[in-house]
Amino acid sequence: MSITDRPPRADFTTGSDRKALHAYVSDEAHAAWHDFGAENGVSAPALLEAMAELGTFDTTPEARAELEATTVATHVARLVRVARRIDVQRRRRRP
Numbered sequence: 436m437s438i439t440d441r442p443p444r445a446d447f448t449t450g451s452d453r454k455a456l457h458a459y460v461s462d463e464a465h466a467a468w469h470d471f472g473a474e475n476g477v478s479a480p481a482l483l484e485a486m487a488e489l490g491t492f493d494t495t496p497e498a499r500a501e502l503e504a505t506t507v508a509t510h511v512a513r514l515v516r517v518a519r520r521i522d523v524q525r526r527r528r529r530p
Contacts, residue, residue: 456480456483468482475515481521484518484521485518489510491514
């Protein structure tokens with residue numbers, strides 16, 4: 436199953452068990468993350484979570500080969516789709 440076909444991992448939750456991720460980045464990197472999010476209708480936190488959910492950081496040889504066989508455009512499109520779903524789920528939980 437390719438990375439574009441694989442369903443998101445089922446063990447990711449969106450409840451109160453969330454953890455904060457803090458980073459200090461350059462002004463340019465900060466702007467790039469937020470510009471990309473604005474252009475694609477997603478938040479930077481949702482993009483980070485989508486990357487983890489899709490196994491972007493999986494370093495097994497199989498996962499690396501699968502990711503390398505996927506075009507950047509295809510992987511980015513999948514990241515945006517999953518990030519949008521994550522943002523929608525978060526908005527639904529707000530009072």
